[in-house]
Amino acid sequence: MTSQPQVTDQQVFAPTAGVRSFSPAMLWHLLPWAIALVFFFVGDGYHSLGTNILVMILFALSLDLALGYAGIITLGHAAFFGAGAYAAGIFAIHFNADPVLGLLVATAVAGLLGLITGMLILHTRGETLLMLTLAIAAIFYEVANHARWLTGGDDGLSGIRVTPVFGLFRFDLWGKTAFLYALAVLFIWFVIAAFVVRSPFGRSLDGIRQNTKRMRAIGTPVWWRLVAMYALSAAMAGSAGALTAQSTRLVGLSTLELLTSGIVAVMLVLGGERRLYGAFIGATIYVIVQDTAGSISPFIWMFVIGFLLILIVLFFEGGLMGIIDSVVAKLKGKTAGQTGKPT
Amino acid sequence: MQVLTILLDGISYGMVLFIISVGLTVTMGLMRVVNLAHGAFAMIGGYIATVLVLQAGVPFLLSALLAAVAAGALGGLAELTVYRPLYRKGELPQVLLTIGLCFVVIAGLTLFVGPTPLPAIVPPSLDRMVDIGFRSYPAYRLFLIVVGALLAFIVWLIVECSLFGARLRAAVDDPQMARAVGMNVNRMFTVTFIGGCALAGFGGAIGAGVLPLEPFYALRYLVYFLIVVAVGGMGSFRGSLVAALAIGIVDTAGRYIVPQFGGFLLYVLVFGLLLWRPNGLLPPKSVA
Numbered sequence: 001m002t003s004q005p006q007v008t009d010q011q012v013f014a015p016t017a018g019v020r021s022f023s024p025a026m027l028w029h030l031l032p033w034a035i036a037l038v039f040f041f042v043g044d045g046y047h048s049l050g051t052n053i054l055v056m057i058l059f060a061l062s063l064d065l066a067l068g069y070a071g072i073i074t075l076g077h078a079a080f081f082g083a084g085a086y087a088a089g090i091f092a093i094h095f096n097a098d099p100v101l102g103l104l105v106a107t108a109v110a111g112l113l114g115l116i117t118g119m120l121i122l123h124t125r126g127e128t129l130l131m132l133t134l135a136i137a138a139i140f141y142e143v144a145n146h147a148r149w150l151t152g153g154d155d156g157l158s159g160i161r162v163t164p165v166f167g168l169f170r171f172d173l174w175g176k177t178a179f180l181y182a183l184a185v186l187f188i189w190f191v192i193a194a195f196v197v198r199s200p201f202g203r204s205l206d207g208i209r210q211n212t213k214r215m216r217a218i219g220t221p222v223w224w225r226l227v228a229m230y231a232l233s234a235a236m237a238g239s240a241g242a243l244t245a246q247s248t249r250l251v252g253l254s255t256l257e258l259l260t261s262g263i264v265a266v267m268l269v270l271g272g273e274r275r276l277y278g279a280f281i282g283a284t285i286y287v288i289v290q291d292t293a294g295s296i297s298p299f300i301w302m303f304v305i306g307f308l309l310i311l312i313v314l315f316f317e318g319g320l321m322g323i324i325d326s327v328v329a330k331l332k333g334k335t336a337g338q339t340g341k342p343t
Numbered sequence: 344m345q346v347l348t349i350l351l352d353g354i355s356y357g358m359v360l361f362i363i364s365v366g367l368t369v370t371m372g373l374m375r376v377v378n379l380a381h382g383a384f385a386m387i388g389g390y391i392a393t394v395l396v397l398q399a400g401v402p403f404l405l406s407a408l409l410a411a412v413a414a415g416a417l418g419g420l421a422e423l424t425v426y427r428p429l430y431r432k433g434e435l436p437q438v439l440l441t442i443g444l445c446f447v448v449i450a451g452l453t454l455f456v457g458p459t460p461l462p463a464i465v466p467p468s469l470d471r472m473v474d475i476g477f478r479s480y481p482a483y484r485l486f487l488i489v490v491g492a493l494l495a496f497i498v499w500l501i502v503e504c505s506l507f508g509a510r511l512r513a514a515v516d517d518p519q520m521a522r523a524v525g526m527n528v529n530r531m532f533t534v535t536f537i538g539g540c541a542l543a544g545f546g547g548a549i550g551a552g553v554l555p556l557e558p559f560y561a562l563r564y565l566v567y568f569l570i571v572v573a574v575g576g577m578g579s580f581r582g583s584l585v586a587a588l589a590i591g592i593v594d595t596a597g598r599y600i601v602p603q604f605g606g607f608l609l610y611v612l613v614f615g616l617l618l619w620r621p622n623g624l625l626p627p628k629s630v631a
Contacts, residue, residue, distance in 0.1 A: 120618060128617055131570070142606050300454075
């Protein structure tokens with residue numbers, strides 16, 4: 001089970017990204033944030049949908065760190081998303097309703113859970129690892145389902161209070177504050193993620209993904225690196241979960257479902273894994289398609305998404321970002337394989 | 344006596360798991376494909392059989408056999424079109440494509456049949472209690488045990504006593520060597536995939552009383568099918584029977600004795616077992 005050579009080529013070219021000086025092409029990096037800010041001013045009535053998109057982008061980005069960059073094959077990432085959501089909700093109800101504090105607590109809880117479970121399971125690989133991640137998510141689900149006194153069981157956790165952000169910005173009825181709050185959190189995590197994947201640590205994970213034996217042979221502490229990335233990714237997923245708990249004031253069991261783990265992987269690959277912005281495109285398109293097609297029938301979007309997935313895997317490795325890259329490359333008159341925006 | 348009841352319930356449940364999952368153990372062991380769409384073929388079988396019984400009045404067993412044929416045919420089609428390019432790809436593309444296939448099947452069946460759970464089709468001849476000495480017991484569950492045992496025997500005959508089975512085992516243990524000595528491993532893939540999907544379809548049809556058919560069937564029970572494969576050891580037929588029965592019994596016992604924990608017990612056991620023996624209980628030689 002080797003990874004696709006096409007994408008590894010991009011990684012070979014990527015290290016230059018960290019050290020190059022300013023070029024006009026770098027302005028593209030402002031695009032997603034500019035779109036989000038424009039949306040904030042013109043998107044009246046759609047801010048909660050927008051917040052949902054931001055949350056899912058963050059969640060997909062967290063999966064990109066573990067699955068895309070570190071090559072940790074997981075179908076249980078919802079465990080950390082749900083853990084973060086429940087931690088934020090429970091903390092707000094029983095201890096303190098400050099959103100930033102709640103967010104930090106949820107992030108820490110999810111990160112700690114990621115650290116512990118990662119230490120247990122990251123000795124294994126392949127299908128066994130996949131099953132172990134599935135089992136962890138299933139265990140979390142069962143715990144949340146049966147600890148009714150704490151989590152509300154299958155009724156969900158409700159009654160979450162949120163005080164103003166920094167005591168200044170109240171969460172309004174239209175979700176404008178929640179949108180900006182989520183955008184700020186996403187931005188911080190994006191900067192961290194971009195920094196991490198370009199650091200020597202991130203590079204070593206590239207190597208581990210491509211050839212674990214060789215990395216071990218040259219003395220890389222493979223297991224620790226994987227555990228560290230997994231924990232970071234879990235913390236990030238926990239932040240996403242906390243954001244959804246705080247913006248919707250509700251946490252349901254569905255945050256821990258297998259379907260949620262699957263959907264976030266779908267978003268990531270739809271956009272293109274291992275390029276950070278893939279999560280942005282994938283999550284945005286997924287949530288919008290789900291919202292529009294889902295209002296007709298929830299099963300139509302399933303059909304569309306499922307069909308899209310099959311097509312992408314068979315014909316467009318690299319996802320939508322890969323398609324954009326090859327179109328850009330064609331326009332520039334280069335051959336497709338040599339470009340690939342290093343993000 | 345409660346112990347015996349749990350045992351019988353667990354075994355009949357385990358038999359359904361075995362019938363459905365034995366095909367998955369082949370796909371994952373022989374072809375090295377993470378196949379998350381296997382539950383979808385069981386679901387197709389279950390839906391076809393239920394519609395045949397309810398709408399066309401086809402007898403129960405005949406409709407289950409027709410469902411198996413249909414699921415096998417669709418499985419063969421899927422193997423030739425979407426699975427074949429997957430063999431050379433990594434785990435992530437495999438996971439995603441098969442999830443996509445799952446979504447398409449779920450959406451397709453729901454659009455045709457409707458989004459409500461389907462009633463279990465148990466024929467009147469099986470929908471009664473039989474006296475088994477110490478208590479009366481549902482005939483349907485005894486039927487599952489008998490059919491499961493029969494199918495396990497047939498699968499054993501094919502795998503252990505036929506030339507095809509010998510080749511299959513060789514290919515699971517060492518696919519490269521099997522190719523090198525001139526076996527047509529690709530055709531073997533197709534044939535076993537069809538067989539596995541047909542069994543899954545059959546299991547989905549006759550097991551509808553144990554694993555109720557509903558729109559998210561393909562995902563909801565997928566975890567169980569995957570657990571059977573992982574616990575039994577990928578590509579191991581004996582392992583999948585042992586694992587299916589053990590999981591059926593453990594899960595049933597857990598729900599009887601400590602209902603407040605639900606499926607918790609099973610998952611914790613599976614988690615512990617996979618940490619202890621990452622390749623499952625009875626892995627084939629290639630990975631042992």
